Amino acid sequence: MTTDYVTFGLELATAFFMLVGALFMLLAGLGALRMPDLLMRMHATTKAGALGSGVIMVAVALHFGEAGVTTRAVAITLFVMLTSPVAAHVIARAGYFTGTPMWSRIVRDELKGKYDRDNHTLDSPPRYKPKATAETSEAPAANTDTDKKEP
Amino acid sequence: MIDVVLWISFVIMCIALIVTFIRLVLGPTLPDRVVMLELMALLSVAFIGLYSIKSGHSAFLDVALVLALTAFLAAVGFARYLEKGGLHDDD
Known part of the structure; x- marks a missing residue:
C-alpha cells in the first residue's frame, strides 16, 4: 500500500519535472525568436536552456532511481551549468568586438570607446x-x- | 499518466526546436546563429533525456553528455574564429 503511494508520488514528480523542463526550453526558444538583440537573445537562451535541461535531468534521475543513472544525470547538469556561461561569455565577447548591432533603443553602452x-x-x-x-x-x-x- | 505527460513534453520541445530553427534561419548576424546552434544542442540534450525516459534505456544519457561537450567545444571554436579570424564588420 505504501509502496503504491511512493511509486505514484515518484511518477507524479517525474511528470512535473519533465513538463517544467520542457516549458523552460520552450521559453528559451521563444526568447530567442522574440528578443530584438544578440545580447538579449543570449540572455534568454543560455539561462532558460541550462535550467530546462537540468530540470529534465532531474526527471530522468527520478524516473530511473538508480545510482549510476543519477550520477550521469548530475554530471550532465553540472557540465551544462559549468560550460553554458563560459560559452555565452565567449560568444557575447566575440559578437561585441566584431560590431554586432545592438538594439536601436538601447540607453547606453558603457564599454564603448573604453576598450x-x-x-x-x-x-x-x-x-x-x-x-x-x-x-x-x-x-x-x-x-x-x-x-x-x-x- | 507519465506517457501522456511524456508526449506533451515532446510536443513542447518540438515547438521550441522549430522556433529556434526559425531564428537560426532569420538570425541577422553570425553570432546569432552560433547562439541558436548552441541552444539546439541543449535542446537535443533535453530530448535525449526525455527519450531515455520513454525507451527505458539509460545508456542514451552518455550520448547526451558527449553532445553537451561537443556543443561547448563548437561554441568556443566558433567564437574564436569570429574574434580572431575572418572579416569584421568594422574593418
Whole structure:
C-alpha cells in the first residue's frame, strides 16, 4: 500500500519535472525568436536552456532511481551549468568586438570607446588613478566655491 | 499518466526546436546563429533525456553528455574564429 503511494508520488514528480523542463526550453526558444538583440537573445537562451535541461535531468534521475543513472544525470547538469556561461561569455565577447548591432533603443553602452581592441586592455577607471591627480581633476569646482565663501 | 505527460513534453520541445530553427534561419548576424546552434544542442540534450525516459534505456544519457561537450567545444571554436579570424564588420 505504501509502496503504491511512493511509486505514484515518484511518477507524479517525474511528470512535473519533465513538463517544467520542457516549458523552460520552450521559453528559451521563444526568447530567442522574440528578443530584438544578440545580447538579449543570449540572455534568454543560455539561462532558460541550462535550467530546462537540468530540470529534465532531474526527471530522468527520478524516473530511473538508480545510482549510476543519477550520477550521469548530475554530471550532465553540472557540465551544462559549468560550460553554458563560459560559452555565452565567449560568444557575447566575440559578437561585441566584431560590431554586432545592438538594439536601436538601447540607453547606453558603457564599454564603448573604453576598450583598446589591439592589445585588449581597458582604460583604467577613475578609482585606479593616483589619489592626487584624481582630487585635482575632480574637485576644482568645489574648492573654488569654498575659497570664495571663506574670506 | 507519465506517457501522456511524456508526449506533451515532446510536443513542447518540438515547438521550441522549430522556433529556434526559425531564428537560426532569420538570425541577422553570425553570432546569432552560433547562439541558436548552441541552444539546439541543449535542446537535443533535453530530448535525449526525455527519450531515455520513454525507451527505458539509460545508456542514451552518455550520448547526451558527449553532445553537451561537443556543443561547448563548437561554441568556443566558433567564437574564436569570429574574434580572431575572418572579416569584421568594422574593418
